[in-house]
Amino acid sequence: MINIHDIMETINMISEENLDIRTITMGISLLDCCDSDPEKACEKIYNKITRLAGNLVKTGEDIEKEFGIPIINKRISVTPISMIIASSGGDPVMYAKTLQRAADATGVNFIGGFSALVHKGFSAGDEELIRAIPRALAETTNVCSSVNIGSTKAGINMDAVKLMGQIVREAAEITADRECIGCAKLVVFCNAVEDNPFMAGAFHGVGEPDCVIHVGVSGPGVVQAAIKKYPNATLGELAEIIKRTAFKITRMGQLVGTEASKRLGVPFGIVDLSLAPTPAVGDSVAHILEEMGLDSCGIHGTTAALAMLNDAVKKGGVMASSYVGGLSGAFIPVSEDAGMIAAARSGDLSLQKLEAMTAVCSVGLDMIVIPGETPAEVISAIIADEAAIGMVNSKTTAVRVIPAIGKQKGEELDFGGLLGSGPIMDVNLNKLPTKFIDRAGRIPAPLQSLKN
């Protein structure tokens, strides 16, 4: 029989240290739903999603019960809707509402894929979709949107960067009465991945099978608790401890993923080796960094600590899963992490430091509340900076900032639930990057892209 200590360790991880499977995400291709009549296309989309994902939530709950491991979210990602609009036409918002209907019918809590991939330029459907994002996000509750504006292979599409600055502002403005929630469901990517199970940036890439199951694991609390037991360990020893813990967390993800795929009769895609925080105490990535020896997340030393943590999580997790993918790394969403929220409130964590941190972890400037008066070109410049880090380092980076319309420094936005709450962070608004952003065009792909 299994060792009683091992059994207790697992139970303790679940009951005391918030270990959970963050999400089971079903990726569904909608490429076969195109139709010359947009309404028919929407109907096909609704039918396909509800047919394939009808049992997703139920299966997730069954596994949760049988294995005794909480599965927090059950989600769906679909083919970027801009591709469907390219051939089927029609109002993009109608597609967003169709996705919402499908989300309601299947009971999932988010559906991602109201997306466009424009890293080199706009093709049919892309610009229409992007311009409709603010309205789509305002008129739906569970639909998530993402736009890929750059990649290591293609460079950065600065026309799209400029446009996205405006779109982010607009999305905040039309949901200003709801804590600007539109922006919490909108991610701007560089090097977006096709098999990401995490929201708001999940979409089902064109290279993926027709339907697939991805799993995202979580467990910052478990890592923190493991480190806590070794207050005098060297960093090399800490890395070992983190690796061992990450291995165990990931094994659980692998088990749940294969089980879900078997029960749903859908191929298993990947496990995303991530440390995904929640606003709950004991579920924070910032607190891991503090446990490693920093007085507060955001001070000098944070980037180095995060780099080690991120690397150890991947090294430990990679052997535990047969297929690793998605974003894989430690997430640092400010409003979704109790430690980050505290560090942002105290002023120890700045936007500049967060930007540096994104160079060594997954994914980017995430869930950051910025002043309501931040102009579109500054948001575009924030996106461009972040995309440049991703492009040059061949990694995924993203921007999910929320301009707090009508609010000033010192105030906060409260999204509720897993999205959490966050204080408005300082943005340099004294001098503007207007001319740089107005130049538009494309930043050529870097030397790193020439690998052949």
Place this chain on the structure above:
Amino acid sequence: MKTVVSVIGKDAVGITAKVSTVCSECNANILDITQSVLQDMFVMVMLTEIKDLNCTFSEFSDKMKELGKANGLDIRVMHEDIFNSMHRI
């Protein structure tokens, strides 16, 4: 399918009997029992075979949970694979 029934709480007379009774009521075959005191807590782990259950897994699990609640114990029923996959390569 084999499940691990874990019981955690304060030691008291008759815990094993009560848990075994539920197993027997539901026709779950007990394959192995270990118990120990860890950090002042009574811990009992039972490996059970539940392929011949006379109720659904969910009912079995709920019954155990209720029993735990009524006796101030934390009782969980979990598929053994979760432990195998986490602790064995």
